[in-house]
Amino acid sequence: MQPLIENMTINEIQEDIISDFELFDDWEGKYEYIIDLGKQLPVMDDSLKTEENIIKGCQSIVWLHGYQKDGLVYYVGDSQAIIVKGLVSLLLKVLSGHTPEEILNADLFFIEKVGLASHLAQTRSNGLASMAKQMKTYALAFSSKELN
Amino acid sequence: MELMTSVFTSEEIEKIRAEFPILDQEINGKKLIYFDNAATTQKPNVVINAIHDYYAGYNANIHRGIHHLAEKATGAFEATRESIRAFLNASSTDEIIFTYGTTDGINLIAQTYGRQNLGAGDEIIISTMEHHSNIVPWQMLCEEKGCVLKVIPITDDGEIIFEEYKKLLSAKTKIVSVVYASNALGTINPIPQIIEAAHTHGAVVLVDGAQAVSHLDIDVQSLDVDFFCFSAHKLYGPTGMGAMYGKRALLDKMPPWRGGGEMIKEVTFEKTTYNDLPYKFEAGTPNIADVIALKSAIDFVNKIGKDKIASYETELLEYATEKISQIEGVKIIGTAQNKVSVLSFVIHGIHPQDIGVLLDQQAIAIRTGHHCTQPLMARFGIPGTSRASFAVYNTFEEIDRFIAAIQKVIKLLR
């Protein structure tokens, strides 16, 4: 899979997303956009929808899989709920296609800036926090593999 | 909203709403609509003030103190016990045990009566629509004692199949533990008949009254129920406390559960004798403030009248049911003849979580998910539902806004 947004740093992509969200002045526009992102998320192969790839603690089932190619980490994901799928899509945009180090050091400031911080709360049980953590866990696993 | 005659005038509803300070707020710039009452109801000023007044005016440990504050606190604490006794029509306050809530009460019974009286091969009957709190304590007991859990099947409408229940009953049945009103479906179960049938086989019956107490009249004596558990927080009272009723003849024979202060008569290192009922089951300093506030909640309900509350909630439920049924793709889960004010539904092709998130954006609080009834969701072959549940302070106008909000959600998601 190609990097989703080529040659941009994680922070540049986040700035891009933030300016996209600035176009919306109401919740409907914002959520329409997230729902669209969810609908456009590339299909995740059913063979990857395994028990191990399920992110725990979400109200809907969320799958996430990471792999490494040419030194970069890529992710694919899916969810039963379309808004969560949109959130997965945002995280993939930001983190997929970068080196393990870049991913590990990433500060995901865009979440708060675009007004999605409430989705980070554990109580929302949509797993945005768990997803981000799981993506970093993949990066950590790949980076320690490189060191060996 | 169409003109309709209601149990309450709109002035009366406004007066009731004014008792609940939390309702007067905006979320995301819109007036809050609170439709998550089956999870927990909001608290009227009288309850909030009772907690404040206790801590501000007469906080003291109860029963043992000899000073003025301790006596006042003890008096208020025991007044709640009497208030619950009257509320459930128990014959004595000795039969009212304070707990942390429904969950705690069921665990108490499983760990005392259950461990004392059940052995390998004995059977416990529950229903398909039980809350996890009326499943797991029994599974734990079965694991320890080798007893067997039997489950009453339900119809597609969400009603217990009584004939199947009767078939499950036998001399092996020791406990029947069934929910009075289902938190996920709203179904009101035929509890008097369930109890009667169980008793003909010599089994004791526990009723999970968590969802029943705020809607239904409960008379433990005429029901002849053996144990009855409820939580204060679903009855306009405080969270993390509740009560359990048990017949004296059973409670007397049951061993204590938690050991500690309050529940003893005399302690030596060789042997301890236990306190009398109800204190035998109340180890340690209890949640005094919230116990005291529960009386205010019961007074609040009694003042309005439970039958009036129930009739009004039924009006709300019927109105909402009719309106939501007209929306294409909506399917109501739980279509029993007798229901409390719980409206559980799924919308074709839409995950409940998406509905919950988008209603929240419109300041409407509902519950989505499995409602702590995963086996029930499995019975219906769904991951979960969206659930709106109504209380006395909700209005027809709120339901209109809710219906419009659902239509908007569908438009956004399709």
Ligand SMILES: Cc1ncc(COP(=O)(O)O)c(C=O)c1O
């Ligand atoms: C039917 C039913 N039983 C038991 C419980 C558990 O109550 P609590 O969490 O207050 O112990 C609930 C509350 O969610 C319920 O709705």
